[in-house]
Amino acid sequence: MELSIQPDTNEPSSEELDKIVIRDATEADRAVIQSLLHGSLRRNYDGDHIAQADRIIDAHLGGGADPVGHFSKTQHVYVAEAAGEVVGVMNIAEKRQGTMKISPLIVNPDFRGSNGAGSALLAKSVEVAKERGIRQLYGTVAEPSSWIETFYLNRGWTCGSQSNSQYRPGVVEHAIYYDVDSEEDRAVPEPLKFEEYSPPKYKELENFLTSRMDAFVDGIDEDFVRALVAGHERRDSREVESKYKEIFLGYTSEALSSVVAFGPKKGGAVKLMPLSATSQSALQETLRFAQSWAEGRTHKLYTHQHVDPAVVTAFQSEMWTLEGLLPEAYSTGKVAAQWGWLAGETTHLGRNSDRLKAYTERFLTFIQDRGWGELEEARSLGMAIGGEAGELLAELQWLSESDIVELLRTDKAFKSKVSFEAADILNYLIRFARYCDFDLIEAADKKLAVNIDRFPVEEVHGLKGKRYKANR
Numbered sequence: 001m002e003l004s005i006q007p008d009t010n011e012p013s014s015e016e017l018d019k020i021v022i023r024d025a026t027e028a029d030r031a032v033i034q035s036l037l038h039g040s041l042r043r044n045y046d047g048d049h050i051a052q053a054d055r056i057i058d059a060h061l062g063g064g065a066d067p068v069g070h071f072s073k074t075q076h077v078y079v080a081e082a083a084g085e086v087v088g089v090m091n092i093a094e095k096r097q098g099t100m101k102i103s104p105l106i107v108n109p110d111f112r113g114s115n116g117a118g119s120a121l122l123a124k125s126v127e128v129a130k131e132r133g134i135r136q137l138y139g140t141v142a143e144p145s146s147w148i149e150t151f152y153l154n155r156g157w158t159c160g161s162q163s164n165s166q167y168r169p170g171v172v173e174h175a176i177y178y179d180v181d182s183e184e185d186r187a188v189p190e191p192l193k194f195e196e197y198s199p200p201k202y203k204e205l206e207n208f209l210t211s212r213m214d215a216f217v218d219g220i221d222e223d224f225v226r227a228l229v230a231g232h233e234r235r236d237s238r239e240v241e242s243k244y245k246e247i248f249l250g251y252t253s254e255a256l257s258s259v260v261a262f263g264p265k266k267g268g269a270v271k272l273m274p275l276s277a278t279s280q281s282a283l284q285e286t287l288r289f290a291q292s293w294a295e296g297r298t299h300k301l302y303t304h305q306h307v308d309p310a311v312v313t314a315f316q317s318e319m320w321t322l323e324g325l326l327p328e329a330y331s332t333g334k335v336a337a338q339w340g341w342l343a344g345e346t347t348h349l350g351r352n353s354d355r356l357k358a359y360t361e362r363f364l365t366f367i368q369d370r371g372w373g374e375l376e377e378a379r380s381l382g383m384a385i386g387g388e389a390g391e392l393l394a395e396l397q398w399l400s401e402s403d404i405v406e407l408l409r410t411d412k413a414f415k416s417k418v419s420f421e422a423a424d425i426l427n428y429l430i431r432f433a434r435y436c437d438f439d440l441i442e443a444a445d446k447k448l449a450v451n452i453d454r455f456p457v458e459e460v461h462g463l464k465g466k467r468y469k470a471n472r
Contacts, residue, residue: 170361
């Protein structure tokens with residue numbers, strides 16, 4: 001589901017952006033659609049993208065019927081046009097389950113923006129979905145294209161699952177979705193007001209928990225509530241081994257709508273248990289309250305919850321990560337899910353993947369597929385590293401530091417050259433480490449440990465090079 005592909009052209013004016021037209025694709029658009037798919041998807045997806053373009057165009061021009069998809073009912077291709085030029089394309093596949101997949105949505109980068117072609121195409125997908133009675137739109141985004149996921153999240157989409165090496169080895173794919181509701185259904189609910197538990201609220205708390213949590217957790221009775229409240233009464237101890245709790249109640253008007261108890265654990269994480277709410281919106285607001293409570297107190301929140309569509313949507317919408325499934329952990333015949341949230345995270349991008357490791361896998365696959373690994377020698381790879389370092393130096397050789405800073409800020413071509421030379425050095429370092437059979441990051445980590453001892457902070461702070469050696 002890429003959004004950027006084409007080389008930079010002149011910035012479109014606001015008038016041009018306002019004139020973007022979304023229309024059905026025609027046979028005359030085939031070549032540009034092929035170019036859009038091949039130019040964008042080859043960055044993060046394996047496969048024949050020209051053939052993919054032909055397949056979706058043929059299905060679209062054939063009346064929409066998908067002759068090969070066993071789940072797909074129809075395929076429709078739309079293009080975004082500005083001043084007579086096709087600047088974006090979107091294929092939507094209607095599924096037999098009442099859902100619709102966007103695969104792909106691609107836009108010339110010069111036509112992205114708050115009112116650009118991507119927004120117009122996405123709005124078209126929602127319009128078509130409503131016309132056809134579709135309940136959910138979905139698709140996938142490759143993690144290296146982080147700005148694309150941000151584009152969707154900013155328009156009400158939710159990031160769901162993540163999968164490594166699904167469409168290309170080493171590339172993490174994010175599943176995203178959008179529930180197609182009416183504007184009335186998206187009305188902002190009345191905000192909850194949270195207050196710390198106090199003894200007069202005991203009976204209300206007991207009734208809430210025993211009537212709601214027993215559907216998910218066995219053993220929720222009066223003894224459980226008394227033990228929970230006793231933990232709250234120990235909260236001033238701040239001793240983890242005392243198993244203390246901090247209980248808060250969330251009210252909508254006068255009605256108790258949610259309960260959350262914070263239980264600090266060894267290692268600094270905090271478990272939310274119990275955590276229960278009367279609706280998806282109340283649960284989401286309680287999660288936001290928990291995240292604000294966590295500021296300055298913990299690096300991580302986690303909880304165990306029953307598996308339910310509304311619960312899953314609430315956690316995913318608030319950027320929590322599904323960390324595992326716990327069969328029969330709390331009740332016979334039922335599955336609990338562990339959700340986690342790390343302080344400071346506002347997006348799913350990169351949270352479960354090591355980008356350097358993922359890139360290394362992709363790059364070495366690239367080398368292996370071309371048979372270049374069999375031609376490698378340690379000496380030639382070492383010389384190549386030096387050669388690429390020389391090419392980087394050549395870009396900087398006759399420039400002052402102020403010249404370099406200014407060029408990096410204003411000259412895209414210069415910055416691109418420098419970045420590509422640095423990338424060449426990294427690529428040869430990866431190949432050299434693989435040939436010599438050592439882990440590059442492990443070696444760097446060990447060397448860092450050596451340097452920590454060699455250069456104590458109190459001795460070297462603010463010093464570099466010869467000045468430090470002279471002081472030694």
